Amino acid sequence: MxxxxxxxxxxxxxxxxxxxxxxxxxxxxxxxxxxxxxxxxxxPAPSSITQPDIKKAVKEINKTAGGVTVVDAEQYREGRVSTFTDTLGLAPGVFIQSRFGTEESRLSIRGSGLQRNFHGLGIKLMQDGIPVNQADGSFDFPSIDPLSTQYVEVFRGANALQYGASNLGGAINFISPTGYTAPKFEVRTEAGSFGYYKLGLSTAGVVDALDYYVSASSGGQNGFRHNADQSAQRLNANLGYKINDNAETRFYLGYVTNDSDLPGQLTKAELQQNPRQSQYQANPFDPALQGTGQWKRNIDLWRIANKTTFKFDNTTLELGAYYANKDLYHPIVDLFYYSPFITSTVGVIDQHNDDYGLTARLKHQNTLFGLKNEIIAGISPTYGETDDKRFRNIQGQRGALTNHYAQTASNIEMYTEDRLSLTSDLTLIAGLQYARSKRETKDLFITSTGDESYSQTYTQTNPKLGVLYQLQPKIQLFANVSRSFAPPDFGDLTTPAMAKTLKAQKGTTYEIGSRGNSQYVDWDVAVYHARLQNELLGVSPTPGVTDTINAGNTIHTGLEMGLRWA
Structure with a gap:
């Protein structure tokens, strides 16, 4: 040159x-x-400070001494993007399975959230580094639009400590495109059997110090089974403004309305008889289905957020805030048995949620004992209020009111992680996190079961120690040991007796692995061994009823492996 x-x-x-x-x-x-x-x-082309492009994200995530992956959205967009199995199904160590063919999915990393077949639990779900979870820890996948995603960061286990995650599963972070990275105009369509369709539109651009990205999508299907229709409409946008070369603020707006009919589960005999039938068709006289009618899961969600980034000589400071407003209308099996053993009902779950949160994250590069050093520190307080009403399920509509709760959840996570380069190839990583969570319910509709109010607090300090060795320029070896912590959410704390006896899940995880790439092969391999205390697991004392218990001492061991070759 x-x-x-x-x-x-x-x-x-x-x-x-x-x-x-x-x-x-x-x-x-x-x-x-x-x-x-x-x-x-x-x-170099102009770029966003708040939203790193995928090359910078890969470089940054590879500083982690543990199992991490970046999923390029261009890879899964080459095929169908119907459920989140299409989005995350090929990420190493991620188990994800659609429920009834809908966007609602069961998600588990390293055995997290095994007790749940509804809502997600045990993983911190984020969009652009800002939590999508409700304050009690649960989350719903329809909140995310994979079509308006540039790439996805997957942090397995305690490797998500740099985002404050303390749970067994880790964190998943969906990163949105910006005016710098997205095409000026794009149209995408999909169509398939059983009435499946999806249409997506997006536009993006840069005007002086401003950049913008706006996307809208609509999709749906009739489904293979009876009572399996679904439809979803989404709007996502972000607007960035460069205050100067070292400061940028970005505003985010998200909206989703998702309506899903749920066909329910079938026995093996019912499946062989007619695999397209719904549970209600198969068992119209089952006592667990008295007055049930159709099952649904309808979600309406608004979300606004801001993230501002400041860069100094050797320091980066990120400040964020968000608010989410969610309505859930969920007619499900009506558990009104005509026996003395079951006195409460589920029926129609009608909830309104308001969740708030702040994030502050500092990254500083310096020298320690004459060695290159990088430290990350942050704090993330969250607070949520839920107005939870329960009704009898009358053909998918609200019947008589059976219960009414006012629920509040609050959390604070403080964390720090230090990366000390002992040599040019060997890095020692040490971290520490403090987590405190509170769950409180006020019973506003006293029934024969008495006052079901309760208030519980859970706390724990979680250390982490790891090493990262750069064997060759494109080959890394890593190992770490860490603690995890997962308090129960409101789906686990269904009765005052459970709230008083159910403990937070704790554990210690050991991990070793390697990642790298060559001219023809890329790999990502990790072996983990987790020893848990008081694991949160679901049991069914009565058909149709699921309770959460502490299982005592349990072990999760696994191999996470991903290979790609050209």
Whole structure:
């Protein structure tokens, strides 16, 4: 490049010298030459400070001494993007399975959230580094639009400590495109059997110091089984403003309305008889289905957020805030048995949630004992209120009111992680986190079961120690040991007796692995061994009823492996 520029400058100078000499010879007058700017065509393109592109994200995530993955959205967009199995199904160590063919999915990493077949639990779900979980720890996948995602960061286990996650499963972070990374205009359509369709539109651009990205999508299907229709409409947008070269603020807006009919589960005999039938068709006289009718799961969600990033000489500071407003209308099996053993009902779950949160994250590079050092510290307080009403299920509509709760959840997570480079190839990583969670319910509709109010607090400090070795420029080896902590959510604390006796899940995880790439093969391999105390597991004392218990001492061991070759 220098040789080419020097040759260009010499040619320009020779030409101008000839013209000057000719002008002075002919006119004896000085000639004013135009200004010539020689620039390098390979100067880096403008980019966002708050939203790193995928190359920067991969470079940053590879500083982690443990199992992590970046999923490029362009890879899964080459095929169908119907459920989140299409989005995360090929990420190493991620088990995800659609329920009844809908967007609602069961998600588990390292055996997290095994007791749940509804809502997610045991993983911190984020969008652009801002939590999507409700304050009690649960989450719903329909809150995310995979079509408006640039890439996905997957942090398995305690490798998510740098985002404050303390649970067994870790964290998943969906990163949105910006005006710098997205095409100016894009249209995407999908269509398939059983009435499946999806349409997505997006636009993006940069205007001076502003950049914007807006996407809208609509999709649905009739489903293979009876009572399996679903539809979803989403709107996502973010607007960034560069205050200067070292400061940027970005605002996010998200909206989703998702309506899903749930066909329910079948016995093996019912499946063989007619696999397309719904549970209600198969068992119209089952006592667990008295007055049940259709099952549904309808969600309406608004979410607004802001993230502002400041860069100094060796320090980066990220500040964030968010608010989410969610309505859940969920007619489900009506547990009104005509026996003395079951006196409460589920029926129609009708909830309204307001969740608030703040995030502050500091990253500083310095030297310690003459060695290169990087420290990350942060705090993330969250608070949520839930107005929870229960009704009898009358053909999918609200019947008589059976219960009414006012629930509040609050959490505070404080964490720090230090990365000390002992040599150019060996890094020692130590972390510490403090987590405190509170769950409180006020019974606003006293029934024969008495006052079901309760208030419980859960706390724990979680250390982490790991090593990262750069065997070759593109090959890494890592190992770590860490503690995990998962308090129960309101789905676990269904009675005052449970609230008083149910303990938070704790555990210690050991991990070793490698990741790297060569000319033909990329790999991501990790082996983990987790020893848990008081694991939260679900049991069914009566058909159709699921309770959460502490299982005592349990072990989770697994191999996470991903390979890709060209």
């Amino acid at each position: 220098q040789f080419k520029i020097h040759m260009l400058c010499a040619a320009v100078a020779a030409t101008f010298t000839h013209q000057v000499c000719a002008a002075e010879t002919n006119n004896n007058e000085a000639l004013v030459l135009p200004v010539v700017n020689v620039t390098d065509q390979y100067l």
